[in-house]
Amino acid sequence: METVTDPAIRAILAQRLLDHYAQHGRDLPWRRTREPYPVWLSEILLQQTGVKSVLPYYERFLDRFPTIQALAAAPLETVLTCWQGLGYYRRAVHLHAAAQQVVQHHQGRLPDEMASLLKLPGIGPSTAGAILAIAFNQHHAILDGNVKRVLSRLLALDHPPDSTPGKKILWETARLLTPLGHAGTHAQAIMDLGATLCRPRSPDCPHCPWNAWCAAHAKGQPAAYPATMSREVSKPHQYQFNALVVRQDRSLLLVPRPAQGLLGGLWCPPGDDPGPTATPPQAWQVQQWLADRYGLQVHLPQPLETVDHIFTHFRLTVFPFFCPWQAGDPPSDSGHRWVVPGTDQMPPISTLHRKVLRRFFKD
Numbered sequence: 001m002e003t004v005t006d007p008a009i010r011a012i013l014a015q016r017l018l019d020h021y022a023q024h025g026r027d028l029p030w031r032r033t034r035e036p037y038p039v040w041l042s043e044i045l046l047q048q049t050g051v052k053s054v055l056p057y058y059e060r061f062l063d064r065f066p067t068i069q070a071l072a073a074a075p076l077e078t079v080l081t082c083w084q085g086l087g088y089y090r091r092a093v094h095l096h097a098a099a100q101q102v103v104q105h106h107q108g109r110l111p112d113e114m115a116s117l118l119k120l121p122g123i124g125p126s127t128a129g130a131i132l133a134i135a136f137n138q139h140h141a142i143l144d145g146n147v148k149r150v151l152s153r154l155l156a157l158d159h160p161p162d163s164t165p166g167k168k169i170l171w172e173t174a175r176l177l178t179p180l181g182h183a184g185t186h187a188q189a190i191m192d193l194g195a196t197l198c199r200p201r202s203p204d205c206p207h208c209p210w211n212a213w214c215a216a217h218a219k220g221q222p223a224a225y226p227a228t229m230s231r232e233v234s235k236p237h238q239y240q241f242n243a244l245v246v247r248q249d250r251s252l253l254l255v256p257r258p259a260q261g262l263l264g265g266l267w268c269p270p271g272d273d274p275g276p277t278a279t280p281p282q283a284w285q286v287q288q289w290l291a292d293r294y295g296l297q298v299h300l301p302q303p304l305e306t307v308d309h310i311f312t313h314f315r316l317t318v319f320p321f322f323c324p325w326q327a328g329d330p331p332s333d334s335g336h337r338w339v340v341p342g343t344d345q346m347p348p349i350s351t352l353h354r355k356v357l358r359r360f361f362k363d
């Protein structure tokens, strides 16, 4: 901690980082503006997602929804279609809901103070700090995934960044290191450092402006930090089946997911809820389930290759079944649709369910 408690060292760290950023910072489209809406949008898109994946979505999103008002007025389904393929769909649902609240309660302008920003769905302290620092030139720190990694290494922090003591120390450090009058540029610079040099697996310490003060580098083990909570190992494993009911014209049955649950607002093939049973159901059980639940008759379902997917809080294995449709139509209150995959009839579906559909629709 001495690194950050000594004001003289803090001043050097801040200046070196700003100088490094001035020379090597990446030219990204959201850095060419200080308008609150694009800054907010970029911060949400970049949560848990790399710059390369975000770039086309950022352009497309602003093209399609150039203002907060346009985003608020759009149906959620259109927003999710635009988001399709980026993952973590809850972000899009929150972004849309927040835009509606901004229009309703803030005359369509993103609020410029912390308490109001934190009331908006999907905006936590780090995102709010970034918006206020970058778009409104206020003095706030940020602590996103990249910054957690950089600071954990700078301190050689033994606590995992998301543990209670880890969070406390990292927030304190982030605040101490944010230089007065330069919070916005510092925020961009430290995120850039994490993305370009202080990478998760192979940090490029020789080129890092902080290497002379970095405790993890001094120990010769930068990649050993941040400390982990072994979350991958402890994630519960769940299982479910999906029925790909396909008619002769290749149309596929999709149903909407409950708005509030996992992948809410997206569409998927019918299936049971995730549960702990690792044994796939028998074909006749899937056949019976479709008859009971949707009034559908299908020829004997054929098992397809399983699909594994990792969510933030659990691992999921899906047992897909190809179910050739024979007769029947689900009740209208199921909100179902028959769509031909690969055409513009397709409503938004998650990355997981795209993988599932590819088990049958190879194209």
Ligand code: SF4
Residues within 6 Å of the ligand: 150, 153, 154, 197, 198, 199, 203, 204, 205, 208, 209, 210, 211, 212, 214, 215, 216, 217, 222
């Ligand atoms: S010296 Fe290495 S580990 Fe330390 S902050 Fe820089 S890149 Fe990261």
